[in-house]
Amino acid sequence: MATETDFLLDENDDIIIANGDLLIGESLTQEVSLILRVNQGEFKNDPLIGANLIQLVKTNVSNSELKKRVKLHLQRDGKDYNQIKDFINLKRQVE
Template sequence: MAGIGILLDEDNDLNIINGHLAIGHTTMQEVGLIIQMQQGEQKKVPVLGPNIIQLKKTNVSKFDIVQRLRVHLAIDKKDYKEIKQQIKEIL
């Protein structure tokens, strides 16, 4: 679940400011990480990860990609409809 947490930088490394970990809202950071994940990368929830990279070489429709995102965001209790516009900015 999203909320306040440790922020990551553009390279998904810990964001350290003046020697301290940066803290802030992590919802969109979590969405970005989920989009990048492959299934099996996370030990606690191995089915989480839409495998978007695998789709790059296929003839998949935008609808299929959106459906995958909906399913995998729902696994992490995120509502695609609520964050759809923000996801478009990440992609």
């Protein structure tokens, strides 16, 4: 898998500026995180991308349905789920 680089964001999703320049670095995990956290319509360049995972809070969605949704949205951005699945924790927190 090729290394992806982009502008890096801090924990508040603000662009990091270091020494007066935008900080650029490895961005794969950052991109995956954004795809999984956003809802469809939040990215102007691709309004269909966004796993809408917030919809699944307090639902009885199966692990296979959750995995299917994650795979679909990562694939839409050209990412191979099988190559990055070890970095993703799909276990749901039950209250």
